[in-house]
Amino acid sequence: MKNVALRIEYDGTDFVGSQWQKNGRSVQGEIEGAWEQLTQECQRVTLSGRTDSGVHALGQVANVRTGTRLEPETIQRGLNAILPEDVAVHAAWYVPMDFHARHSAIRRDYRYLIDHSPVESPLARRHVLHVPKRLDTAAMQAGLAHFEGTHDFAAFTVAAFEGTTVRTCFLARCSSVEERGRELIAIDIAANAFLQHMVRNIVGTVVQIGEGRMDPAAIPTILAGRDRRKAGRTAPAHGLCLTAVSYPPTVPQPAPDIARSDVRI
Known part of the structure; x- marks a missing residue:
């Protein structure tokens, strides 16, 4: 198993919120659906925090524990090919197994x-x-x-x-x-x-x-x-x-060629 972090941007207008809900589109639901389609895995996506319906994000962070052999850059491109136009993954990278997008954030x-x-x-x-x-x-x-x-x-x-x-x-x-x-x-x-x-x-x-x-x-x-x-x-x-979620300096950063310079983690 590996732990993959994602940096996500979304327009929150047409979502019931970032967190999965039974009735309505959520950011978490869209990413989990795209992940399953890409990797054939049904995995839980952990977000750094909950945003309400209508709230947007430039620097939401998530992590997924996965058994896929796909490399992070392939995951990023693959998810973006599947996700709707109001969600985008700007970076994907490996993080330690104990990294938790919400609990590790400072x-x-x-x-x-x-x-x-x-x-x-x-x-x-x-x-x-x-x-x-x-x-x-x-x-x-x-x-x-x-x-x-x-x-x-x-x-x-x-x-x-x-x-x-x-x-x-x-x-x-x-x-x-x-x-x-x-x-x-x-x-x-x-x-x-x-x-x-x-x-x-x-x-x-x-x-x-x-x-x-x-x-x-x-x-x-x-x-x-x-x-x-x-x-x-x-x-x-x-x-x-x-706009941004920050973590301790010991947490790995995405490779420079796939990192957005205007969003900090």
Whole structure:
């Protein structure tokens, strides 16, 4: 048996989510189906984390324990020949047998894109949240700064979440980026792990700050209060993208000729 890692990109619009579900298309289901067709093996694909319906990924990572004799480059090409057009495998490579895409990860990076111009772009509407008013990005950054560090994020997940809600946020940043001739707001958030809806709840709260409906100084009080009702609304899924998943330096990297330079693991 060998353990093969995959780096995956997908457009989440038409999926019920990344994880397999009985009713509806999932990223995991598509990859497992393509894997079986390619290798004649029925294997479970382990993803680095779950993304909701509508959330996209540039750098999702998965692993598959397999008995196939196919080499990683052949696996990559073969899967891409079978997978639908909204999923692509950008790299496949061998990793140790104890590598687990989710449990071995030490950092996840997400980016949320917001267009705050008066008219929505039809070309961007599946990947960018449109807010038809100018947002105060300086205030948004002031609010985001409070999320960095180790905190209890109970106020920024679903109310019925079970288990520890403490996470370490490495980065929470707001910046301007240009895509297709439009100036967009990019909110980049990285942490050791995320709670359900955590990024989208943070973004929804920060948008309210940008609209002038919440003071950035309220964030520490909301974190301490652990009350979901005190935080902002949940931002829509379609503006969110999982950009990278990071692992310890001891984990092998894909060969340079099949690695994407713009996505980090």
